[in-house]
Amino acid sequence: MDEAMTHLTPDEERILKIANGDRDALSTMYLQHKGAVFGFALSMLHDRERAEDVMQETFIQLWNSAASYIPRGKEPLSWLLGITKNLALRRLRTDSLSVSIPEEHSDPADPLDHYLAVENKLILRAVLTKLSEEEQQIVLLHAVSGLKHREIADLLEMPLSTVLNKYRRALQKLKKLLGESI
Amino acid sequence: MNESQLNKRLREEVEQLAPNRLEELLAACDAPPAPRKDGRVISFGQKPKRSHWQRFVAIAAMLILIIGIGAFAGVKGMSRTVLTFDVNPSVSVMVNGFNRVCRVKNNNADAAVLLADEDLMGKPLSEAVETLTEEFIEAGYVTDASNGILVTVQDASDSRAKKLQEMVLSSVETAAENSSLHLAVLYQKIDDDQSTIGTLSAGKSALVQTLAKSSKDLDEDELKNLSIQDLLYVMDILSAKPASAQLTGVVSRANYQNSDVIAALAAQACPADVSTDSVTTVLDCFDRGLAYVANVVTDNAEYAYTVSATSGQILEAVVTPTTSPEETSEPTPATTPTTPDPTVPADPAPVPSGEPEQTPAAEPTPTPAEEIDNPLSPEDFYGKIKDFADALDRIF
Structure with a gap:
């Protein structure tokens, strides 16, 4: 698509600059x-x-592959998180023999759980230890990344309804868990 | 806490937890990006930073690999095996565990001349063997008629000796095929502390010692002067292959007379009327060469002819009367001339014709009647006895 005819978001402009070595x-x-x-x-x-x-x-991949980005006039964060997803999946594949991913991290001896407790990241700790994996991803993508539910659905390759249901269920869990703490 | 507040709090916590490794990222991006191909980037350009435990594992693995490779290379490098190639030139090559030549030693002057322009150092064994064989062939040391090569391996386990044997034989065969020759290779494994005879190589010394033990007529002092082809011929005739050796190919006999021809030559040379069947032949050495001793026994005398195993020339003839000393007027051990017999062809299977020069027939045995007519004095009788004893010494 011709750049001159496309309204670029600020991040898209940055990606084009990155493609030029900025x-x-x-x-x-x-x-x-x-x-x-x-x-x-x-x-x-x-x-x-x-x-x-x-x-x-x-x-690093953004730096190397910025030139392949096709501006669409939309925020490119989904595209960037798509890179993250692929890299994380690849890491999971390579580490599959030594790393297991439990649905819930209730073990207090878990290194991540211990770290988050020390750092007093109560909400994040609750997200990562009490929510299912898909719920974690949806909550974090929505809360931290600011992605819309439809974008999350596209990124995670889930139906929009599933994303919405999981998000609402996750919020209920968190409110229940954190009600007394917050 | 409503949804908005919860999300805000969660975002803050994640932002706090997310490290700032911008400098590290920019340093990583200093590497030029991989070239684009069809709109896709195919590599990251630089290896990303690893976590601590991954670094530890990677370093440990690298150390193990380095130590392993070092140990492997050290063991392989330290492992030395000596292979000696004897034709007439004698060359020893030392190969390391990687089967590369790490040392070359010329065991005699012929080898030094032959390999004056060749540098075998660092070459793979197979290549070095092929080169050596080609040099032997080009220089005429190895031919169809003289096709024997002795290969001796030292400082090697049985399994390694076996592997090297396959390598050596394959290379020799390749070189021989290029020259359309059919070679015979005796590959033997000998002890590391094999004793040597004079200036002979350890391999040739071992073969000489083995053959000397296998024959009551041949000793080390005689065998050591023979060529490798002669030794292989003796081994073949006596069926005296060393236990630790394997013979590949057929030892050529083209340069040697067979025992039947030798017997025929001796029968023809004998003044008495004898058949070839009555001649016995024994493989022996004479004047640094291979020879047969052909024995003919008649009623009156025993004839011993030394015949060259290669040319068929009668080199020596000894006649010993078989009559009692009292009846013997002139014991006549006689030596044949050293001039070649023109009637003996150089052909591998010659048909003898004519008389050898100065045969014992020139000195007839005295009859008992003549002895009665000419009684011996005690001094003459004592002299006859002494001559007879000398003749026996020469025979036995």
Whole structure:
């Protein structure tokens, strides 16, 4: 599509700059979206270090593949999180022999659980330990990344209704769990 | 807490937890991006940062790999095996565990001349063997008639010796095929502390010792002067292959007279009327060459002819009377001339014709009547006895 005829979002403009080797644009994108990328990676990997690795890899790939991005006049965060998803899935495949992903992290000895407790990340801890994997992803994508439910549905390849139901169920769980703490 | 507040709180917590590794990212991006191909980037350009445990595992794995490779290379490199190739030139090559030549030693002057322009160092064994064989052939040391090569391996386990044998034989065969030759390779494994005879290689020494033990007529001092082809011929005739050796191919006999021809030559040379069947032949050495000793026994004398195993020339003839000393007027052990017999063809299967020069028939045995007419004095009788004893010494 001809760029001159497309209204570019600020992030799309940054990606075009990144494609031309603009490191400042990359830095801006990184600082702006690292939380969203990290949170999504964390919801898939349940491991802080691996989530950090995937976060870094995501932005390295953004740097290397920015030229392949086709502007559509929409926020490119879904596209960026798509990279994150693919990298996280690849990491899960390569680590499949040594890493298991339980549905719920109720074990207090879990390193992630312990870390979050120390850091006093109560809500995040509740999300990662009490919600199902899909619920975690949906909640984090919506709350942290700011994606709309339809975008989440596209990204996770789920029906929109499923995303909505899971999101509402997750919120109810969190409110119930955190009601007394907050 | 409503939904909006919960989401805001969650976002803040994640943002706090997400590390800021921008500098590391920018450093990683310093590497040039991979070129685009059909609109797709096919690599990250730089390996991403690994987590701590992954780094530890990677470093540990690398150390194990390095140590393993080092140990493997060290063991392989330290493992040395010596292969000696004897034709007449004698060359020893030392190969390491990777079967590459790490040392070359010329065991005699012929080898030094032959390999003056060849550098076998560092070559794979197979290539070195092929080169050596080609040099042997081009220089004429190995031919169809003289087709024997002795290969000796030292400092090798049985399994390694076996593997090297396959490699050596394959290379020799390749070189021989290029020259349309049919070679005979005796591949033997000998002890690391094999003793050597004089300046002979350990391999040739071992073969000489084996053959000497297999024959009561041949000893080390005689055998050591023979060529490799002669030794292989002796081994073949005596069926005396060393226990630790394998012979590949057929040892050529084209340069040698067979025992039937030798017997015919001796029968013809004998003044008495004898048949070939009455001649016995024994493989022996004479004047640094291979020879047969053909024995003919008649009523009056025993004739011993030394015949060259290669040319069929009668090299020596000894006649010993079989009559009692009292009846013997002139014991006549006689030696044949050293001039070649022109009637003996160089053909591998010659048909003898004519008389050898100075046969014992020139000195007839005295009859008992003549001895009666000419009684011996005690001094003459004592002299006759001494001559007879000397003749016996020469025979036995």
